Amino acid sequence: MSLARDxxxxxxxxxxxxxxxxxxxxFDTLAVAVSGGSDSLALMLLAQxxxxxxxxxxxxxxxxxxxxxxxxxxxxxxxxxxxxxxLDHKILQWTxxxxxGNLQKAARDARYHLLAQARGEARVILTGHTLxxxxxxxxxxxxxxxxxxxxxxxxERRWCPEGSAGQGYWIMRPLLNIKREALRDYLRGxxxxxxxxxxxxxxxxxxxRLRKSMPLLSELGLTSEALAQTGKRMAQVRxxxxxxxxxxxxxxxxxxxxxxxxxxxxFARYDREIQCRVLEHCLGWVSSADYMPRSxxxxxxxxxxxxxxxxxxxxxxxxxxxxxxxxxREYQSIADIVMSCERGQSRTWDHRWxxxxxxxxxxxxxxxxxxxxxxxxxxxxxxxxxxxxxFQSLKSIPxxxxxxxxxxxxxxxxxxxxxxxxxxxxxxxxxxPIEAF
Numbered sequence: 009m010s011l012a013r014d015x016x017x018x019x020x021x022x023x024x025x026x027x028x029x030x031x032x033x034x035f036d037t038l039a040v041a042v043s044g045g046s047d048s049l050a051l052m053l054l055a056q057x058x059x060x061x062x063x064x065x066x067x068x069x070x071x072x073x074x075x076x077x078x079x080x081x082x083x084x085x086x087x088x089x090x091x092x093x094x095l096d097h098k099i100l101q102w103t104x105x106x107x108x109g110n111l112q113k114a115a116r117d118a119r120y121h122l123l124a125q126a127r128g129e130a131r132v133i134l135t136g137h138t139l140x141x142x143x144x145x146x147x148x149x150x151x152x153x154x155x156x157x158x159x160x161x162x163x164e165r166r167w168c169p170e171g172s173a174g175q176g177y178w179i180m181r182p183l184l185n186i187k188r189e190a191l192r193d194y195l196r197g198x199x200x201x202x203x204x205x206x207x208x209x210x211x212x213x214x215x216x217r218l219r220k221s222m223p224l225l226s227e228l229g230l231t232s233e234a235l236a237q238t239g240k241r242m243a244q245v246r247x248x249x250x251x252x253x254x255x256x257x258x259x260x261x262x263x264x265x266x267x268x269x270x271x272x273x274x275f276a277r278y279d280r281e282i283q284c285r286v287l288e289h290c291l292g293w294v295s296s297a298d299y300m301p302r303s304x305x306x307x308x309x310x311x312x313x314x315x316x317x318x319x320x321x322x323x324x325x326x327x328x329x330x331x332x333x334x335x336x337r338e339y340q341s342i343a344d345i346v347m348s349c350e351r352g353q354s355r356t357w358d359h360r361w362x363x364x365x366x367x368x369x370x371x372x373x374x375x376x377x378x379x380x381x382x383x384x385x386x387x388x389x390x391x392x393x394x395x396x397x398x399f400q401s402l403k404s405i406p407x408x409x410x411x412x413x414x415x416x417x418x419x420x421x422x423x424x425x426x427x428x429x430x431x432x433x434x435x436x437x438x439x440x441p442i443e444a445f
Contacts, residue, residue, distance in 0.1 A: 018186060018194045022054045025182035029165045030132070033178060037065040038132035041123055042090070044070070044082040044203035048136035049089070050191040051183055053198060055134055056093060068097040069126050069133075071119045075111075082203045089200070100126050112213060120179075124168065127177060137162050137181040138188045140219070143235035147218050147225075155303070160246050161239030169432065187232070253285040257436035261290065265419050266360070267401050268294060268434070270333040276314060283310055293434045294335050295323040296359035325400055337404035339380060346379045349408070357406045361418065362431040381407045381417070388414040395420055 040055045042048040052068060059066040068090040072083040083099045090097035100122040106114065123133055142161050149158035164184055170176040183191070195202060211217050222232065256278065262269045268290045275283060287310060288300050300306070301322045309326070312319040318327040323341035327334050337358070347355045352367040357378050365376075381389060386402040389395065392414070395402065408416040408426055416423035 018050075018190055019054060019057065021186060022182055023058060025164070025185060026055075026058055026134075026180070029178075029180040029182055033132065035064070035131040035178075037067065037128070037130040038134060039067045039069050039123070039127045039130040040134040041119070041136070042068050042070050042086050043136075043205070044086045045136070045205060046192045046195055046202040047138050047141075047183065047188060049086070049200060049202050050194050051134060051136040052086075052090065052095070053093070053195075053200070054182075056095060065130075066095060067128070067130060068095050069100060069123055070097065071100045071102060071122050073102045073115050073118070075106075075115065076206070078203075085203060098126055112215075124170070124177065130177070132178045132180055135179060135181050136183055138183050138186055138191065139236050140188050140222075140232050142184050142239055143222070143232035144215055144218050146235045146239045147230075148214060151218075156242050156246050156249065159238060159242040161236070161242070163243070184236070249281065249285060253282060253289060254436040256282065256286060257289055257434065261286070261434070261436070263434065264334075265397055265401065266294075266405060266430075267334055267336040267397075270335075272313075272316065272328060272331050272333050275333060280310070283314075287313075289435050290335050291322045291324055293432070294337055295341075296432070297322060325404075327398070327400070334398065334401070336398075336401040337380075339382065339400070339403045342380045342404060343382065346377055348375065348377045350376070356431055360430060360432055361406045362427075362429050363406075363408065364427040366425045366427075376408065376410050376415075378406055378408050380404050381414070384412070385409070385414050385417075389417055389420055393417075393420045 038055070038059065040048075040052050042052045056066055058064075068086070070083045070086045072079050074080070087097045087099060102115070102118045102122065104118065127133055146159055146161040149161070152158070162181060162184060164182070165178055165180045167178055168176050192202075207213070208216060208219075211220065226232070260270055260274045270286070270290070275286065278286070284303075284306055287306060291297075292300065301309075305321065309319050309321045313326060313328060313333060316328045318325070320326070320338050323338050324335050325338040342358055345358055347357060349355050349363065349365055351365055353365050355363045355378055357363060363378055379385075380403060382403055385407050386399055389402060389407070397405075405417060405419075406428075407414050407421075408423070408428075414421065416426045416428060418428040
């Protein structure tokens with residue numbers, strides 16, 4: 009994989025990177041996130057040239073965080089450049105309240121959320137992370153004692169599942185092998201100025217402190233290129249481990265009415281790293297969370313499971329009985345998810361269950377809603393249907409109620425007016441994969 013060091017080979021390295029990122033991905037439109045800094049502006053111009061050659065449509069999205077007085081003017085600066093280049097542009101406003109904690113993380117999360125909302129038909133979102141960003145990320149995670157996954161750094165592409173099965177979008181970062189100064193030289197050659205964000209000099213932020221330490225580290229051999237190469241090698245190790253885990257999950261994990269079942273004897277014979285990764289994949293699917301529990305918490309739960317005892321973790325209830333590990337949704341985590349519904353409407357409950365109500369449905373009660381069965385719903389179901397599913401699992405399955413009357417439950421109580429299905433699959437059954445490279 010080649011690294012771009014000057015403006016002369018940027019276009020070629022960019023084209024190589026984006027072709028690699030897009031391998032196997034079908035799309036007609038891509039969006040590019042542009043802040044006004046040198047990295048993202050160069051990305052916009054490079055992406056425009058590539059889109060003209062490839063025949064793909066391109067849209068430009070700028071998030072105005074509103075955290076600095078200049079942010080509005082900077083967003084309009086990007087808008088004007090995009091329009092001069094004949095590009096569709098939209099400014100996205102961060103209007104929610106600011107948290108008291110990690111502001112940088114909150115801003116990053118808000119940025120990705122806004123980009124996902126505004127992407128429209130685009131199945132690809134490009135961001136302008138550079139080789140220096142990769143090196144800083146690896147260094148930050150090294151300082152925290154991260155393992156293989158953390159030292160992978162920033163993935164060149166990542167699949168973000170969304171809504172029903174198979175739906176979602178890709179985040180791609182085709183500048184990860186290009187240095188920031190080379191991008192600036194490219195912009196200078198284009199006669200294009202950029203915005204310098206003053207927060208990039210604020211040493212209150214960990215990333216900025218590490219960035220300022222890079223000259224000294226480079227003298228010791230810890231260059232941006234070396235750190236990025238470590239990330240690449242760790243990514244290869246991670247991909248190999250993940251492939252092994254997915255094969256194990258396909259062979260050893262059974263889906264049962266929304267629960268997951270693993271043979272304890274099979275699970276126990278794998279090494280601890282594999283056990284943790286299998287557990288993570290299972291927890292991620294049952295909880296529908298887009299993050300994983302901390303490693304120390306996961307490790308403690310694993311110890312409990314190996315002792316053939318039950319535990320709760322990550323919104324999931326894990327029990328061990330008769331040689332089987334069963335993982336279901338923890339009722340307390342979803343007890344408050346109640347959705348009202350009407351004829352002709354559709355609802356996605358707990359990110360996993362899709363309810364569709366037919367238009368010709370006759371309304372026969374005062375209030376129709378979806379919620380976890382709970383104690384009362386599980387008791388109703390057991391009176392109406394034969395099931396061997398454990399009571400704790402039944403409590404967490406969703407049902408449709410008319411007032412307090414149970415009228416539909418997936419697997420156990422059909423209703424000709426209500427269609428219910430899963431809207432996601434376990435990671436080991438999902439195509440495309442959650443993440444790559």
